Structures are given as structure tokens and as C-alpha cells.
Amino acid sequence: MKKDISPAVINRLPRYYRYLGDLKEHDVVRISSRELSERMHVTASQIRQDLNNFGGFGQQGYGYNVATLQEEIGKILGLDRSYNLVIVGSGNLGQALANYTDFERRGFFVRALFDKDEKKVGKVVRGIKVLPIDELEKYLKENKVDIAALAIPRTDAPSVASVLTNNGVKAIWNFAHTDLHVPNGVFVQNVHLIEGLMQLSYKLTNDGADEE
Amino acid sequence: MKKDISPAVINRLPRYYRYLGDLKEHDVVRISSRELSERMHVTASQIRQDLNNFGGFGQQGYGYNVATLQEEIGKILGLDRSYNLVIVGSGNLGQALANYTDFERRGFFVRALFDKDEKKVGKVVRGIKVLPIDELEKYLKENKVDIAALAIPRTDAPSVASVLTNNGVKAIWNFAHTDLHVPNGVFVQNVHLIEGLMQLSYKLTNDGADEE
Numbered sequence: 001m002k003k004d005i006s007p008a009v010i011n012r013l014p015r016y017y018r019y020l021g022d023l024k025e026h027d028v029v030r031i032s033s034r035e036l037s038e039r040m041h042v043t044a045s046q047i048r049q050d051l052n053n054f055g056g057f058g059q060q061g062y063g064y065n066v067a068t069l070q071e072e073i074g075k076i077l078g079l080d081r082s083y084n085l086v087i088v089g090s091g092n093l094g095q096a097l098a099n100y101t102d103f104e105r106r107g108f109f110v111r112a113l114f115d116k117d118e119k120k121v122g123k124v125v126r127g128i129k130v131l132p133i134d135e136l137e138k139y140l141k142e143n144k145v146d147i148a149a150l151a152i153p154r155t156d157a158p159s160v161a162s163v164l165t166n167n168g169v170k171a172i173w174n175f176a177h178t179d180l181h182v183p184n185g186v187f188v189q190n191v192h193l194i195e196g197l198m199q200l201s202y203k204l205t206n207d208g209a210d211e212e
Numbered sequence: 213m214k215k216d217i218s219p220a221v222i223n224r225l226p227r228y229y230r231y232l233g234d235l236k237e238h239d240v241v242r243i244s245s246r247e248l249s250e251r252m253h254v255t256a257s258q259i260r261q262d263l264n265n266f267g268g269f270g271q272q273g274y275g276y277n278v279a280t281l282q283e284e285i286g287k288i289l290g291l292d293r294s295y296n297l298v299i300v301g302s303g304n305l306g307q308a309l310a311n312y313t314d315f316e317r318r319g320f321f322v323r324a325l326f327d328k329d330e331k332k333v334g335k336v337v338r339g340i341k342v343l344p345i346d347e348l349e350k351y352l353k354e355n356k357v358d359i360a361a362l363a364i365p366r367t368d369a370p371s372v373a374s375v376l377t378n379n380g381v382k383a384i385w386n387f388a389h390t391d392l393h394v395p396n397g398v399f400v401q402n403v404h405l406i407e408g409l410m411q412l413s414y415k416l417t418n419d420g421a422d423e424e
Contacts, residue, residue: 010414014407018389041391077410078417092311096304100405102389108409147412170419171412177230177314179253187415189408193312195226196401197320198289200359200383202222203399205290207382 009050013073015040016050020070032063082107084144088160089151090115090123090130093175097149098125108147112139116156136160140167147171154178221262225285227252228262232282244275294319296356300372301363302327302335302342305387309361310337320359324351328368348372352379359383366390 019040023031033051037044051057054076057069074080085103087094090113097103098110115121116133123130131139139145140163148164150157150172157176164172171187174180180188231252235243249256263269266288269281286292297315299306302325309315310322327333328345335342343351351357352375360376362369362384369388376384383399386392392400 010411013414014404014410015391017410018407076414076417078413079410081417083409083413083416092304092308096308097405099304102406103409106406106409108406108413146416147409171416173408173412179227185419187412189412191403191405191408192226193309193403194314194318194320195230196385196403197295197315197318197359198226198229198291199222200385200399200401201290201295201320202225202288204295204358204383205288205293207397 005053009053012050013077016047017070017073017077017079020066020073023066024070028066030063031066036064079107082109083146085110085147085149086112086114086136086139086145087149087151088114088133088136088164089149089175090117090120090125091151094149094151095125097151098128111143111145114139133160137163137167140164140169145169147173149173149175151175217265221265224262225289228259229282229285229289229291232278232285235278236282240278242275243278248276291319294321295358297322297359297361298324298326298348298351298357299361299363300326300345300348300376301361301387302329302332302337303363306361306363307337309363310340323355323357326351345372349375349379352376352381357381359385361385361387363387 019036033044033047037047040047051064051069054072057064057072085108087097087110090098094113094115098113103110110128113125113128113130114133114136115130118132120130121132145164145168148169148171150160152160154176157174157178157180161172161174161180161182165182165186170185172180172182172189174188174190175193177192177194179190182188231248245256245259249259252259263276263281266284269276269284297320299309299322302310306325306327310325315322322340325337325340325342326345326348327342330344332342333344358381360381360383362372364372366388369386369390369392373384373386373392373394377394377398382397383401384392384394385401385403387403387405389404389406391402394400
């Protein structure tokens with residue numbers, strides 16, 4: 001596996017994957033980097049550079065085969081296998097995550113929800129049962145969990161993260177508005193919603209200062 | 213207003229704001245860039261550089277006044293005023309957004325929800341009524357809306373975005389998994405949830421390749 005790909009390139013791969021998926025749905029078989037660049041509003045040379053990190057995939061003058069390129073990018077992103085997810089927190093956000101059928105289409109399967117609120121325990125969200133948070137550790141010992149989503153208040157997040165990482169979970173999708181300190185080898189993807197709002201308020205306040 | 217601040221610096225400001233808020237809550241009055249850097253796991257020189265973009269705020273040897281610095285960063289982020297939000301889409305995600313009381317604490321007030329589903333129209337989420345999507349345009353003409361969150365399927369997003377931007381909305385917080393093409397002067401903040409999962413699957417697949 002490539003060890004030297006810049007995070008910026010990796011961040012762009014899901015977007016390539018999405019555009020190629022859209023093209024495939026519209027029965028487009030081949031596309032040049034110029035055409036793809038026009039659709040994606042990036043330069044053709046950036047597309048070529050990004051994809052060259054992984055060996056190119058294109059044939060000079062023939063463009064890219066859409067299905068092959070999407071599949072290859074999918075492999076790079078690890079989408080050629082499936083992942084078991086648990087969601088901790090079954091409030092609106094946890095339920096919203098459990099209800100995204102798109103995740104499953106890409107191989108991310110929500111296997112269980114957990115909540116500390118007794119009133120929520122036992123509920124069923126799209127066939128997935130809400131279990132008591134006290135059973136999280138036992139569940140992790142008995143089931144392979146690849147990714148855990150934290151849709152809980154920030155004050156609860158560090159202790160839950162410890163239970164997760166102590167029991168082998170290597171990836172945390174953190175919606176709690178706090179930074180988690182995790183052992184080496186554990187990956188955290190933060191979704192700090194209010195920080196997105198702050199980016200917008202910054203732009204509204206500094207009108208036009210930062211247009212990309 | 214500063215016109216030359218790099219997007220990377222702007223992206224870090226909400227995190228400074230959050231850490232300073234936590235310190236304030238713990239009654240910390242002053243902090244050196246070294247102490248702040250240890251808490252935030254960034255270098256002290258990055259902190260100084262970032263803040264120097266805005267004139268510094270620190271006094272050599274005395275560190276930063278926590279409350280003043282937070283307030284100043286808040287002003288830069290535009291948090292010294294309030295914003296009217298509408299949420300289009302009142303499913304789980306739309307409701308989750310409407311239920312975040314943290315947003316209000318920072319000046320982001322959800323004023324209305326909209327949905328195309330008649331069964332959802334008329335419901336009330338935390339005192340906020342769900343209105344029919346057909347009334348969105350009329351609502352925008354009669355009320356000042358600063359930011360609109362799109363918690364709707366990707367196929368519906370472009371037409372709703374047009375209604376929004378044609379009626380003066382300058383900021384869109386887009387949870388629909390598609391890129392919106394908006395007029396100049398309109399800001400879009402994308403939250404493509406599945407792309408976060410793909411970042412995690414990439415990291416799990418390329419174990420340790422990209423640790424930051």
C-alpha cells in the first residue's frame with residue numbers, strides 16, 4: 001500500500017468516487033480528465049496528478065474507463081469490503097445515522113445502537129435494536145466492530161471512547177463536540193457540526209473575503 | 213476586515229474558540245501559548261502565527277487573557293451577532309439539527325423547518341413548526357434568513373438551493389450528498405457524512421499510513 005499519499009489527495013478521493021458513480025448511473029463509459037474536470041470544477045491537471053498517485057488509470061487520449069476507475073478508487077478507499085458499525089447515542093442524530101441507507105450501499109452496516117437512557121433502550125430503529133450502554137463492553141468482546149459513531153454529549157464522549165478503544169475498535173466517527181485522545185493506531189474522524197456554522201458566519205461577516 | 217487570511221487558519225479558529233471557552237468555564241484567566249499548545253496538541257508557534265494574523269492579542273511573557281481572546285476570536289468568526297436559520301427537511305437529521313441547543317448559545321437560531329412530506333407538516337420540533345416546502349419562497353420574502361440547512365435527499369437539493377439563493381439566502385449548510393452550484397457571493401458548507409466514513413475506511417485499510 002502507498003505510504004506517501006497526502007491527506008489532501010485522500011480527502012478528494014470520495015468526491016471522485018461520487019462523480020464517477022453518477023456518471024456510471026448515467027451510462028457514461030469513458031471520460032477524459034478535461035470533461036471530468038469541467039463537471040467537478042477542478043483543473044484537469046489536478047485530476048491527473050491526484051490519480052497518478054495511484055498509478056494513473058488513464059490511457060493517453062482515451063480518457064478513463066468510468067467503471068474501472070470508480071472500482072479502483074473504491075479499493076483504495078477500502079470500499080471493496082464491508083464494515084460493522086455501532087452507534088452510541090440513539091437520539092435524533094444517532095437515529096438519522098442509523099437510517100441512512102446510503103451507508104449500507106457502500107458497505108457500512110449499522111449493527112447496533114447503544115443508549116444510556118432507559119426509555120430509549122429496547123426501541124428498534126430500522127430493524128436495529130437500541131441496547132443499554134452498560135452492555136457495550138460485552139458486545140464489543142463478542143462482536144467485531146470496525147467503526148463506532150459517537151452521537152452523544154461531549155461530556156460522555158471520553159469515557160465511551162475508552163471503552164471502545166480498550167476493546168479493539170480502531171475507528172471512531174465522533175459527533176461529540178470535543179477532541180478525543182486515543183491510542184496510536186486508532187483513527188478519529190470528527191464532525192463538529194457547530195464549527196461548520198461558524199465557517200458560514202465567518203464568511204457572512206467577512207463577505208466575499210474567502211471565496212474559493 | 214482582513215482579506216488575506218488563509219482558509220486553513222479560518223478552519224482552526226472554531227477550535228481555538230472552543231478551547232478558550234472550556235478554559236473560561238474552568239475559571240482560567242490567562243494562558244501562555246505553550247500551555248494552550250499542550251492542551252490543543254498543536255505547536256505553540258502555530259498558535260502564535262495563527263493569532264498574529266489578527267494582530268496577536270498576546271503580551272510577551274504574560275500569555276493571553278482567555279476571556280478577551282475568546283471574545284476577539286468570536287468577533288472574527290462573526291459570533292457577536294445572531295443568525296436566522298431555516299432547516300429544509302424535517303427527518304431525523306433535520307430534527308437533530310433543530311434540537312441542538314448549542315447552536316442557539318452561539319447565536320444561531322432555528323426559525324422554521326420545511327418539509328415536502330404532508331405528514332410531517334404541522335409537527336412542532338422544540339417549539340419550531342414544520343411548514344410545507346411550498347411556503348418556503350413566501351417565507352423567505354417575508355423573513356430575513358441568513359443560513360439554510362439542507363437535510364434533504366440529493367435529488368431535491370438543487371431546486372431548493374435555487375429557491376434559497378433567488379430569495380436572498382447567502383449561506384447554505386448542505387447535508388445533501390451533492391455539490392451545489394450557487395451564484396457568486398453565496399457560501400456553501402458541505403457536510404458529506406458518508407465521505408467521513410470513507411476517510412475512516414481508507415485509514416483502516418491503509419492501517420497507519422496516514423496518521424497525523
